[in-house]
Amino acid sequence: MQTQEMGRIWHWRTTVFVGILLAFILLLGVSFGPISLDFTKIIRTLFGVSGGLKDEERTLLLELRLPRVLLAGLVGAALATSGAVYQTVFRNPLADPYLLGAAAGAGLGATLAFTGGSKTFSAALPLFAFLGGVLAVAATFMISGKAFSDPATLLLSGIAIGSFATAVQTYLQQRNSQVLRPVYSWILGQLTVADWNVVKWASFYILIALFILIRMSRLLDGLLLSDEEAFSLGISPNKIRIIAIGAATLATATAVSASGLIGFVGIVVPHLVRGLTKRATNRALFTVALTGAGFLVLADLGARTLLSPAELPIGVITAFVGAPFLLFVLRAKRVMK
Amino acid sequence: MIKINNLSVRYGDFYALNHITLEIPRGTWTCLVGPNGAGKTTFLKTLLGNKAYDGSITIDGHEVYKNLRNVAFVPQRPEIPAGMDVAEYVMLGRARLDGWGRESKKSRTFVHTVLHETQLLGLQHQLLTQLSGGEMQRVLIARALVQEPEIMILDEPTSALDLHHQISTLNQIDRLKDLGTTVISTMHDITLGAMYAERIIVMHKGQVLLDGASNVVIHSPELKKAFDNGISIFTLDSGRPVIVASREFPAR
Numbered sequence: 001m002q003t004q005e006m007g008r009i010w011h012w013r014t015t016v017f018v019g020i021l022l023a024f025i026l027l028l029g030v031s032f033g034p035i036s037l038d039f040t041k042i043i044r045t046l047f048g049v050s051g052g053l054k055d056e057e058r059t060l061l062l063e064l065r066l067p068r069v070l071l072a073g074l075v076g077a078a079l080a081t082s083g084a085v086y087q088t089v090f091r092n093p094l095a096d097p098y099l100l101g102a103a104a105g106a107g108l109g110a111t112l113a114f115t116g117g118s119k120t121f122s123a124a125l126p127l128f129a130f131l132g133g134v135l136a137v138a139a140t141f142m143i144s145g146k147a148f149s150d151p152a153t154l155l156l157s158g159i160a161i162g163s164f165a166t167a168v169q170t171y172l173q174q175r176n177s178q179v180l181r182p183v184y185s186w187i188l189g190q191l192t193v194a195d196w197n198v199v200k201w202a203s204f205y206i207l208i209a210l211f212i213l214i215r216m217s218r219l220l221d222g223l224l225l226s227d228e229e230a231f232s233l234g235i236s237p238n239k240i241r242i243i244a245i246g247a248a249t250l251a252t253a254t255a256v257s258a259s260g261l262i263g264f265v266g267i268v269v270p271h272l273v274r275g276l277t278k279r280a281t282n283r284a285l286f287t288v289a290l291t292g293a294g295f296l297v298l299a300d301l302g303a304r305t306l307l308s309p310a311e312l313p314i315g316v317i318t319a320f321v322g323a324p325f326l327l328f329v330l331r332a333k334r335v336m337k
Numbered sequence: 338m339i340k341i342n343n344l345s346v347r348y349g350d351f352y353a354l355n356h357i358t359l360e361i362p363r364g365t366w367t368c369l370v371g372p373n374g375a376g377k378t379t380f381l382k383t384l385l386g387n388k389a390y391d392g393s394i395t396i397d398g399h400e401v402y403k404n405l406r407n408v409a410f411v412p413q414r415p416e417i418p419a420g421m422d423v424a425e426y427v428m429l430g431r432a433r434l435d436g437w438g439r440e441s442k443k444s445r446t447f448v449h450t451v452l453h454e455t456q457l458l459g460l461q462h463q464l465l466t467q468l469s470g471g472e473m474q475r476v477l478i479a480r481a482l483v484q485e486p487e488i489m490i491l492d493e494p495t496s497a498l499d500l501h502h503q504i505s506t507l508n509q510i511d512r513l514k515d516l517g518t519t520v521i522s523t524m525h526d527i528t529l530g531a532m533y534a535e536r537i538i539v540m541h542k543g544q545v546l547l548d549g550a551s552n553v554v555i556h557s558p559e560l561k562k563a564f565d566n567g568i569s570i571f572t573l574d575s576g577r578p579v580i581v582a583s584r585e586f587p588a589r
Contacts, residue, residue, distance in 0.1 A: 006445040006452075006461070009425045091416075218437045221429060224418035231387035232410035233484070234433035236403070278464075280420020 010283040018287050022073075022294040029069035029297040030061060034309050037061060068194040071202060071258060072300040072314075073293035075191070076265055078206045078255040080292020082248035083266025084273075084285060085213055088220050089244055090151040093280075096266040097252040100158035100245070104165035105136025106256040110186050111169045114179040125186075126198075126257035133253035136161050137245070188313030189262035191300055202258040209251035210289055213244065217282035220244060224281070262296070262315050264322025269295050271325070338362055339384070339488070339519065343392035346379055353379040355543040356392070366511070366520040368534035368551070370527050372564055375540040377523040378413065381490050384521065385410055396488065406488070407433065409481035413492040415473070417465050423476055424461040427452065430483040448483050454509060455479045456502075470497035478506055482513070489513060491522040495529065507533050527568075527580040531555050539563045555580060 031037050037057060045052030045061060053061055082097035090099070098104075109132020113125040137158075144150075144157040173180055213220075222235040223244075230237045255262070269292040274280050277287070299317040306312055339361040346354040354376050361367055369377045383390050385408060386401035394401045396408075409430070418426075431444040452458045455475050460468065468476065474497045481489055489510065495503040510520055511533055524530035531537060531551040539547035539554060541563045547554050554560060555578050561568055571579045 004446070004449050004453075005442065006424055006428075006449045008445075009422075009428060009440070216437070218429075218432055221418075221421070221425075222432070224416070224421065225429075226412060226416040228382050228385055228387055229410055229412060229415060231405070232385055232408050232490070233429055234405050234407075234437075236405065237387075274420060278420070279422075280418065281425060283425075 010279075014277055015287045015290070018290045018294070022290050022297075025294045025297050026069055026073065029072070029301050030065040032301055033065065033304055035060065037065075063195070067196050067199045068191050068300070069297055071194040071199050072191055072296045074199070074203050074206050075255040075259045075262065076269070076292040076294070076296025076299075077210060077289040078251035078292075079262065079265040080269035080295070081210055081213055081285060081289045082252045082255075084270035084282065084288045085220060085244050085248045086266070087270060088223055088282060089241055089248075090155060091224065092151065092155075093271070094267065095155075096264075097248060098162075098261070098263075098266070099155065100140045100249070101136035101161035101165060102133040102249055102252045102256065103261050104162035104169070105139075106130070106133035106253060107183075107187060107261065108132050108136075108165040108169045108172075110260075111172050111179060111183050114182050114186075115172055115176045129257035130253045132165070133256055134249060136165055137249045137253075141245075185313065186260045187315075189260040189315035189318075190313055191259050191303075192311065194258075198258055202254050205254040206251050209247040209254070212247040213251075214286050214289065216240070216243065217285040220282040220285075260315070262318055264318045264325075265292060265296060265299075268318070268322045268325050338397060340395045341392070342394075344383065344394060345391040346376075346383055346388070347391070352543045354383065354390070357543075357545055359538070359545065359548060361519060361521065363519050364514050364517045365536060366514060366522070366534040367536045367538060368530035369521070369523045369538050369540055370525070370530060370563075371540035371546070374542075375563075376543040377540055378492055379543075380540070381410075381492050381521065381523065384408070384488075384490055407484065407486050408488045408490060409484040409486035411474075411477045411481050411489075411491040411494050413496065415477055417473065419466050420464065422462050422464050423457060423468070424448065424452070426465055426476060427457075427480045427483055430480040434485065444483075451479050451482050455482070455506070471499060471502060474498055475502065475506065478510070482509065485516075486513075486518060488519045488521065491520070493523055493525060495524065495526065503529065527555060527560075528578070531578070531580075552578075 027039060027042065030042055031039055037053065041051070041053045042061060045058060052058070079097055086095040086097055086099055087093055106129040109128035110125055113128035140154065140158045140161045143160065144153045173183060219235055219240050222230040222233055223237060223240055227237045270288050273284050273288050273291050277284055299321070300314050302317045303312045303314040341357055341359050344354055344357045345352060369380060371377055382388050384394060384401065386404055386406070390402070396406060427448050428440065428444065431448060435441045435444050452461055455478060457475055457479055460472060465473065465476070474494065478494060491510070494506060494510070498506060507529070514520060522534070534551055536549065537551045537554040538545055539560055546563050547557060547559050555570065567583050568580055569583050573579060
């Protein structure tokens with residue numbers, strides 16, 4: 001009896017399965033569109049084996065589809081992981097990555113970039129959105145002051161900052177009605193601007209943030225306990241909260257500045273993984289990231305093909321799937337009580 | 338050795354702990370008793386070091402405030418995370434020893450043994466939210482045991498347990514003392530506390546009213562005063578004292 005050992009707590013089979021599924025979804029993502037590309041030819045092209053795609057098809061794959069699909073995957077992973085982390089930090093299953101003002105701040109930043117008018121300003125839009133998001137979250141921390149360890153206070157501060165930023169944004173839009181349209185289309189989210197440049201800088205920040213978050217996933221589980229218990233297990237809960245929110249904000253702000261506001265991914269995906277694995281802990285974080293990537297690549301595929309050749313904003317697809325799902329989760333919770 | 342010098346904890350103008358000075362040697366079991374609101378839980382939580390205080394608390398010469406040490410804590414009212422099962426929760430107790438993020442083979446063996454000893458083996462894949470109060474309390478104690486702590490702090494470890502599990506749990510904690518672990522607990526059942534702890538500290542309104550060897554303290558008339566004379570002390574034929582609440586609790 002003494003030599004017996006517990007089984008591993010997380011079943012890596014789940015993660016491997018999701019990983020394989022993601023690879024398949026990525027392939028679907030680059031294959032389908034107004035012009036369909038052949039699976040084997042795509043693989044041959046990607047691995048540099050002879051018999052791959054030629055000419056326009058090759059350019060279509062390498063310069064348009066591939067960066068777009070990769071960006072969708074990165075953004076999906078960033079939003080899903082940040083969402084799961086926020087839900088842990090706030091001990092609230094409905095927390096999402098935009099909660100602390102990141103979305104409203106980024107929206108304000110984007111509006112400022114558009115109202116700036118000149119071409120250079122519009123080019124700097126990602127930077128403006130990024131700074132807006134980060135500054136809004138920083139402001140949320142500042143106004144909650146020492147009380148930031150209390151989830152409710154931090155949440156309320158986030159709501160206050162968010163409302164304030166939205167108010168300023170609305171005012172600016174009223175004063176400059178010509179920016180209404182671009183801002184609105186940005187808010188709905190879009191991946192049309194994806195090129196290798198965007199993929200490069202977005203993947204840099206997002207991968208760093210995800211690495212930190214997944215690395216500290218067991219520490220995050222400690223945050224599910226009371227602060228005294230966490231401390232007795234060897235965690236400083238406030239430090240972990242700051243690092244976790246910092247990394248999640250970096251991922252979120254990067255995602256937002258690369259692709260606009262894509263709603264619901266941060267709520268739907270963590271709950272989907274929890275529902276399927278029956279686990280609410282952060283051991284699932286890596287799997288959540290992979291699932292988020294797959295979810296957004298699929299959503300983008302829908303956005304490109306449903307009304308082809310016209311494009312739907314991706315936020316419409318995620319909300320179309322996400323809103324009913326959220327209601328379903330809420331109902332299931334009520335039944336469980 | 339834990340040295341507490343002139344320790345106070347205030348909530349506004351209210352002193353939850355009022356200038357306490359005492360020492361607790363290694364490998365001993367100290368039991369805190371006293372009426373509700375005497376400051377027992379505040380005292381335990383302050384010892385953990387995540388709470389601001391005036392005065393000083395040192396363990397082997399190191400101030401405890403914000404100093405992470407191998408101190409296990411069994412709270413009276415834990416935060417129970419949804420979607421976490423017993424095995425995973427108990428495994429959190431090993432995280433410091435393994436390093437966060439890894440899970441050693443040794444830990445998995447050790448957790449298995451402790452789950453066996455605490456009679457939780459059948460429940461290891463149950464979600465925490467599905468456990469009874471007594472089962473949850475044993476899970477908390479199992480998590481503390483796998484920490485292999487220098488100091489074990491328990492807030493009412495037996496309050497939700499049936500008689501059989503009260504004894505088996507306290508016996509397990511008692512065995513830790515042989516490994517040099519210092520045990521500090523609160524217990525409402527003073528009789529039970531005196532059976533295990535060699536020292537009893539009676540607290541009243543944030544102060545230490547009585548402090549001494551268990552068998553001395555429970556015979557002291559001061560003990561009755563701490564509970565506003567609401568307790569009766571009987572002596573069994575074997576000479577063992579039994580402390581119970583009086584039926585006629587005096588009006589305050």
